[in-house]
Amino acid sequence: MKPARFEYDAPTELEEALALLARHGEDAKVLAGGQSLVPLLNFRLARPARLIDVNRVGELDYLRRRDGVLRIGALTRAASLERSRVVSLYWPLLREAVELSGHPQIRSRGTAGGSVAHADPASELPAVLTALGARFHVRSSRGTRTLRAEELFLGFLSTALEPDELLVEIEVPPVPPRTGTAIIEHARTHGDFAVGGAAAVLTFGQRGRCERASIVLLAAGPAPRRAAAAEASLEGRPTSAKNLREAAALAAAEVEAPFDREFRRALARELAERALTKALARAKEAA
């Protein structure tokens, strides 16, 4: 099908985009890479009165590493994350996640900010950014605020962004030393939406103990969130295969699914265990 009629603005500067959002936010949708929004428009599942297309706001397209912190402009394409040497070197989890999301023809357009603002719980980028403890910088004509993943992702395809607000930057802290990361997912076909998956960040400490763990499951509930009980079960304990398996089981117990719950929990447990095992092996390499 074709999109229904809409008003259209294509601002070239951030301030202009914010002014448009202040005026029209209630009736408008922000169009970034369009890889999720345009299918919804084509199916007329979304019929916004107005689109504010931010693709020409070039000042939001950047990747910078300073003082160990990565700053990702909201308009940065997935393909740019994939090609970035800095990302591969210091945040391999981001690269691994992007390689699992869609296909090259999708990643050439899809943006980091769009993926986050769309907040699909099956999506890779929101999951790994949550696992990495990213912070999300939001602007509006009223001012600026910074949100943690727990504050931003409210539920299925829903975020704490107000109608006049725009996500402008994602800030990713450095991965600590002696830390390994991994994301593993299962999709019916390559590049398709994940049926299940797990991202893990594991810091290897003294005497073979886990110093810090961060685990986020994909497609496991309305929003990406950290598996707190599983993380707590690992921290300060030996990183034995048994303990990793127990942590994976704790994470999987939190999977919410309206159907196929047993299957999804079994899948989550298996994938979480594999992700933790892989992250641990990488942490040992890094140690």
Place this chain on the structure above:
Amino acid sequence: MTRAIALEINDRRYEAVVEPRTLLSDFIRHEVGLTGTNVGCEHGVCGACTVQLDEEPVRSCLMLAVQADGRSVRTVEALAGPDGQLHPLQEAFRETHALQCGFCTPGFLMSLESYLREHQDPDEHEIRDALAGNICRCTGYAGIVEAVDLAARRLRARTDAARGSKQ
């Protein structure tokens, strides 16, 4: 509400007035009349409508024509030479029976042509990975994988020959 746009398609400049909701795929087919680009699912899954935007493969059904204003688009019509000489990828598709009904072929070609520019020597696994974003319902993909391998070999030979003649 309409918008005036100007863009390049296959090295030719086009100016048009479009509604913002006009998809790039429909613009290419209906306004410009280049019907080589096919529209399958129209929601970004099948890959039939893949074109190149500033040399990168994109789903033309997931872009608005207004978003291509000032940009450069390549469609399957640009692959063959002016004298009708097929691109090595097209040659290879024909020789290895990499198409049957042909509906998906333009999308495959535009995805893979872009891929082979960055990956000169892909193995079978990498080739299958590269064509995962395009769906073919006839061939079972074996012929397509073979075609990409053959085209990659020929393109490498051509690059080597060009290098050799410069030395």
